[in-house]
Amino acid sequence: MRKFLVSVGFVATSCFFVLPISAAEYEVEEGDSLWKIAQEHNTTVAELKEINKLDSDLIFPKQMLEIDREYKVKRGDTLSEIALEHDVTVSDLKEWNNLETDLIIIGEKLTIKVNKEQSEANKEEKAQEVNKAEETQEVSNTEETPEASEPEVEKQSNTSSKESSEQSGETISVTATAYTAKCDGCSGITATGINLLENPNMKVIAVDPSVIPLGTRVHVEGYGEAIAADTGGAIKGNKIDIHVPTKDEAYDWGVRSVDVTILD
Template identity: 50%
Template sequence: LGHIASDKGVTVNQLKSWNNLSSDLIVVGQKLSIGSNAVAKEAPAKQSNATANTTEQPKQEAAKTTQKSSAASSSQSSSSQGNVSKEVTVTATAYSKEEPGMGHMTASGIDLNDNPRVIAVDPSVIPLGSRVYVEGYGEAIAADTGGAIKGNKIDVHLNSVQECYNWGVKQVKVQILD
């Protein structure tokens, strides 16, 4: 949201207010209203016939998670977009391509520079290539694996090392979408 606000000459708080957002987390393809005539919408935003300016966010901006905003995003993330074929509870940690020694290509060939909304999974629990909805994180693709990711564990990709520290370790529900 910070990049969009800067580009449009508005504040993050204005964007959040105009779009009825309770956290800084937005998802790829989400439409945001810009301007005082904006019609507030529930996230993920749906296109309206309002005359407000809109912009489609080309890349996911991950939230700087604090305990306060984490609680807000957890309440927002209780539903998914699409049909749920399976739901599992997992231990979730985080990783970033910005960590020293980390590359930007996933095990399945996705470039994290182009699509950062990726989780690492144990393919015997969540098949690689699955579209998923992760509680507190949002929609992503199961496109990576990791040496420590065995059983009901996932690793969510975040944009910075600090965001990974802020994420910590938590129990979350993962919905595998059709």
């Protein structure tokens, strides 16, 4: 991803676009009814009453209603596990949260639109996702069989996971610059599909994948825990670029030598 970059002697800019973020709450307006609000937000009256602990259909102007539920991602979570736990599909989660990939970050808040009247098509999709996950697990359990042949893409994925595992706990010294997704006429999608304009406080670093594989969780001295989720033309070898919310913070960071510890 190209981006606003603060370094010694130069600044680079590029293009980002903004996608809307679903609100978790709704302020009741004059003339609203629970039925109308449920229709507009793709849910049911029963669900609105349950979420907001309402004993009747009576609502009043300026009352705040919780429309969506939020889930905070914790270590080890996957989209398929979260979908199964909340009786929704992975496709639902990606659509509601504008996710272009299955990558999720620890601490990230996911919007979950619970609908008890879920369609049979969604239920079937969920069942297929569970079956696919089980089949993947079975393949994983038989990976050591010498005769087993693996698709090229799967081999690359296993290699990346192996590299990350071997590096776990390792600390390397790097030169760190900073960038922000907020610049005029810019685009904020990282190399792994994360929209930084929608998630301005997300801890993301741009890396050279040959040094730190994409998707690796790291701890950066002076910055904290982050995900290696982006790349950059100037990021080669032992160099990283940390994402910060504003240009001022990028300027304040400047150029530093820091230690990066591979977490997983």
